[in-house]
Amino acid sequence: MNTTKFFRNVIPLILFTLFYSCSSNNNEKLFDIIQPINVVAGNETEFVISDLFYSENYELKFDNSDVFELNHDKAENKFSITVKENFEGITLLSFKMNGNIYSIPVHSTVIDKIKFSFEPAQKYNSLTVFGSFNDWNRQQFVMNDEDSDGVYDISIPLMPGSYQYKFFGDGTEIVDPNNPNKVPNGFGDFNSVLTVSERHSGKSFLHIDSYENNVITFIYEKENQTGSLTNNNIVALLNNKTISKDKIRNEGEKISIDLSGKELNGENLLRVAVTKDGQSTNIQNVLFVNGKPAGEKFTWHDGIIYSLLIDRFNDGDESLNNPIQHDSLHMKANYNGGDLQGIIDKLNDGYFSDLGINIIWISPVYDNPNEAYKEHPAPRRWFSGYHGYWPISPTRVEEKFGTMEKVKELVNVAHSKGIKILLDFVSNHVHDQSPLFEQHPEWFGTLELPDGRLNLRYWDEFRLTTWFEPYMPSFDYQSSQEAIEYMTDNAVWWLKETGADGFRHDAVKHVPNEFWRALTKKIKKEIAVPRNTKVYQVGETFGSYELTSSYVNNGQLDAQFNFNLYNVAQAAFIDPEYDFADLDLDMQKTFYFYSPLHVMANIMDSHDKNRYMAYADGDLDLSQWSAVEEGWNNPPKVDNQTSYDKAELYYAYMHTIPGLPVIYYGSEFGMTGASDPDNRRMMRFGDELNGSEKEMLENVQQIVKLRREHSALRYGDYYTVKADKNCYAFIRSDLNERLLVVLNKSEMPKFMNFDPPEVYNVSKVTNLITNETIELTNGEAGITIPAIGWRVFKLQ
Secondary structure, three states, rough: OOOOOOOOOOOOOOOHHHHHHOOOOOOOOOOOOOOOEEEEEEOEEEEHHHHHOOOOOOOOOEOOOEEEEEEOOOOOOOOEEEEEOOOOOEEEEEEEOOOOEEEEEEEEEEEEEEEEEOOOOOOOEEEEEEEHHHHHOOOEEOOEOOOOOOOOOEEOOOOOOOEEEEEEEEOOOEEOOOOOOOOEEEOOEEEEEEOOOOOOOHHHHHHHEEEEEEEEEEEEEEEEEEEOOHHHEEEEEEOOEEEOHHEEEOOOEEEEEEEOOOOOOEEEEEEEEEEEEEEEOEEEEEEEEEEEEOOOOHHHHOOOOOOOOOOHHHOOOOOOOOOOOOOOOOHHHHHOOOOOHHHHHHHHOOHHHHOOOOOOEEEEOOOOOOOEEEEEOOOOOOOOOOOOOOOOOOEEEEOOOOHHHHHHHHHHHHHOOEEEEEEEEEEOEOOOOHHHHHHHHHHHHOOOOOOEEEOOOOOOOOOOOEEEOOOOOOOOOHOOOHHHHHHHHHHHHHHHHHHEEEEEEEEHHOOOOOHHHHHHHHHHHHHHHHOOOOEEEEOOOOHHHHHOOEOOOOOOEEEEHHHHHHHHHHHHHHHOOHHHHHEEEEEEEHHHHHHHOOEEEOOOOOOOOOHHHHHHHHOOOOOOOOOOOHHHHHHOOOOOOHHHHHHHHHHHHHHOOEEEEEOOOOOOOOOOOOOOHHOOOOOOOOHHHHHHHHHHHHHHHHHHHHHHHHOHHOOOOOEEEEEEOEEEEEEEEEEEEEEEEEEEEOOOOEEEEEEHHHHHOEEEEEEEOOOOOOEEEEOEEEEEEEEOOEEEEEEO
């Protein structure tokens, strides 16, 4: 038996359920709704119970099952589950705690093994395959030539999706010579690309239908399946409890669930899915707020994040301006004058409200050094701590930004405008000027490795101990529980002291899971549960779906930035030859890990990424993952009007897919830029923008408004209609509406015959921007999408 240990890798299908308190139901005692867990049939998977739900104690007893074997380690508060070989579908794991019986959906999948083969032209002592499926670990998958025919191979279980990979022989990376599909890797070479298709060819989807008189109905769409649907094929839960079979009725493909008699005050989540013939539908997630479908009262699913660097946004108090004096320090890497008052001024001016965002993530407010420091990698330029990520105090605010009172004022003004604030918390490291490093050197790792190398920027090889710079000591949390206690207490202090609503967490993958468990437990115990509120935490991790999701669950973080999906989306929209079908495969993979109703953060660019406009305008190509020298020596500028259309198209995509869109300051009007620090130019407003930038800003405001006004774009399911080299079309449906989104990256208009599913009973579609209505003829609507354009239609 293959054994795969996933300590706390819950692979959360329904991350968003983290937020919903069940206090509205008198017989519910859990703060969290337990996320479904994913397992691979025949493999043992281990879970940390505190990752599933918060509780002061975990005195529970699991029920037995004919489908899986379960081992409960009470001392370690873990359990392992092994589902029978070849079992595919959704089953339930039930347990009893505090006199209540709860159920956890268990989604079991059979994953096919994919064979990699390579016939090298020379002899290698060691030959491996590595790629995005194993975080580019060069040692893990060793290839062998067992029959001595000169062909080395290995079979690896892979989920459906798009993967980049290479071979690795005696220290040399090798592109697969037999695979013509390859993409630039940003380091002057290429990666081979493998696409793994879905196991089942027939579509299986559960559509939401209606809600009337406390009865909610769904329509089951099936292809290539035989036999009738029975109640045994249906899994239905309200919050953490199964709905009794007598409340479920199915007539052919129509499923009705009677919610009468259920207490629906507060927030309550209904989850429904169908498993038949080894194939499961999507899990339909219907959130009710005070008995009504969600969409009116704010939940974190409604969030639209605006990301800004304090120093580069707006100068509101010139008396604070005091850049670092150093003859080798360029202004690009120095303080430029932005401050907390500048953000407050723009809150009061209505800039954020006009844009339509409702969350602001501000860069770190910590006090940073008043000296410049030389970057270790060549060409060793000098930098200041203008960005905030070199903390020298765990409690002081950078004097060039303002004071602690000014932070509080910013939070209060934002709240008065209906805007929430996320602080940027740095848990991985400090600057060597920090008293923490001087007073507690035992809390930190050493810079020197046993072999004499400096442990600098080994992002994966020494993921939990590597230093970013010689003057930035990294915590060694694995060796110091005291450091974990101090820093998690410090994070809670910042929330209480400032009144902020949550965190963006820096460098998450370089901090062990135990830290995030300790932090989230304290936040729930001291803030979330007593105040019956939700504290949103989003992290930054560059790595595989498996690594990224291992930090995302009820016991750790609510979300991370979805760099995995971003990487594919960026290629799909920029490269005319890249097929949207690959993006759709990765979209479905995102749903596997986080569900369609998740709060992962979707980006277009960021302070760590090249600006999207630099790619759209052709100043950078997709091979340039790093464009530092371009930023210093030949900084991009926008030359082509169509580049603004390309950026708007990506904004339309980002605001119509599941998850929280993130607007990086300046990108709302098309600011360009290469790598750090060129991607951190000073923000511009009003008449500082040219005509094209002003027009793009207005169009982006319209896109943001569309998301805010239509709940299906925030809470709806996701049904793919079309995905090819030019167009991507999908339907988002909730109990309030059905919307069709069509995106066209081609430089030519595209015509599409839209053939909606029969179960929708569509007679016409209405353009939400122009109000133009198109009647269906013979069940189809002829739709024209402009070049590099988008449309959103309401199905009626």
